[in-house]
Amino acid sequence: MINSKFVKQKEVSISVPPGIDDGQMVRLSGMGEALEGGVPGDLYVKIHVRKHPYFRKEGFNLVTEMEVKLSEALLGADKVVATLDGEITLKVPSGTKHGMILRVKNKGVPLGGNRRGDIYIRISVQIPEKLSKEAKKLIEELKKEGL
Structure with missing residues (x-):
């Protein structure tokens, strides 16, 4: 059978x-x-x-990376960042270093109720490969200033 x-x-x-x-x-x-x-x-x-195209999940937190220009890292900038709920503006502080991690509170994975994890954004400072004559001149001036 x-x-x-x-x-x-x-x-x-x-x-x-x-x-x-x-x-x-x-x-x-x-x-x-x-x-x-x-x-x-x-x-x-x-x-x-x-897998999400931008975020990696670590518990209830989300981790991502963001590229910033050298001028934005030195002077600070407002950057648009994607979250699960839409875009927000993130303030990149002046003096931001390569590899620095910025935290956006309560925009990660929902924990239940009104609680949520956070988003951690690792900064990648982009160094230009080629400089214009003017940019090179300005950087030489910064070098003289000890920067």
Whole structure:
């Protein structure tokens, strides 16, 4: 005798909790199989989270990188930053160093209620490969000033 199972196909909506990690399971009570005449069990769905194009998730915090021009790092600048809720303006302080990490509070992954993780932005200061004559002259002046 061949062992056979009759499988029902049914489309269901599930509620995925915010901040769930790749590989975690969501339980759907009463949606699983049942023995003949018995009560249906639970169905477990394994979640696969796609990588975000800008952010890397670390717990409830998000991590990303931002390039800034040398002049923006030295003098400071307002930069537009993407968040999960849309864009915000981030103030890059004057004197920002390459590799410095800026924190944007409460814009990370929702924790439940009104609480959220943070966004951490690692600054990458871009050094120009070629300089105009004028730019080179100005940098020579900065060099004389001890900068």
